[in-house]
Amino acid sequence: MRARFLFLLPGLASALTLPATAQELDRLQAHFGAVTYAFYCEACHGETGKGDGPAAASLTVKPADLTTLAARNGGTFPAERVAAAIDGRVEVVGHVDLAMPPWAQLFAHELDEFPPGTILDALVERRIAHLVAYIATLQAD
Numbered sequence: 001m002r003a004r005f006l007f008l009l010p011g012l013a014s015a016l017t018l019p020a021t022a023q024e025l026d027r028l029q030a031h032f033g034a035v036t037y038a039f040y041c042e043a044c045h046g047e048t049g050k051g052d053g054p055a056a057a058s059l060t061v062k063p064a065d066l067t068t069l070a071a072r073n074g075g076t077f078p079a080e081r082v083a084a085a086i087d088g089r090v091e092v093v094g095h096v097d098l099a100m101p102p103w104a105q106l107f108a109h110e111l112d113e114f115p116p117g118t119i120l121d122a123l124v125e126r127r128i129a130h131l132v133a134y135i136a137t138l139q140a141d
């Protein structure tokens with residue numbers, strides 16, 4: 001009995017270990033980001049991020065093509081700028097004109113079981129980081 005239990009331990013340990021590499025962590029973050037993206041962003045920015053979601057046709061400002069962010073920035077994905085555009089630190093014409101709250105505010109509102117403060121801020125920040133990681137994967141080569 002004990003021998004069998006010991007045999008299971010290594011598997012259990014590896015299942016509980018955090019992702020070993022930065023790449024695995026990126027992949028995990030992007031996975032969570034994809035879920036948030038599908039829920040909040042896809043209607044405008046489209047399934048592949050090209051700005052062709054079902055709601056795009058009825059908008060006066062065309063949603064940005066999120067697949068060319070790196071290409072439009074000399075080949076480097078502008079992660080910090082993307083995060084700022086999402087959390088509302090930088091005003092995005094389309095988002096503001098459409099009277100959408102900065103996403104950071106909306107995410108905080110959703111998590112209102114947490115009192116305002118560091119934990120809530122960290123959770124919102126992490127959710128935005130997941131979105132940024134996902135949008136990074138949408139970049140055209």
Ligand code: HEC
Nearest residue numbers: 040041044061062063064082085086092093094095098103
């Ligand atoms: C109601 C439609 C709509 C929704 C929903 C929406 N966006 Fe946007 N988004 C836009 C428009 C319109 C623009 C502005 C395009 C422009 O200024 O040329 C924009 C711009 C952006 C930009 C700036 C891109 C750049 O070129 O710098 C980012 C990043 C972005 N959106 C991410 C998101 C994310 C992430 C979500 C979901 C959390 C989201 N958007 C939800 C309409 C939308």
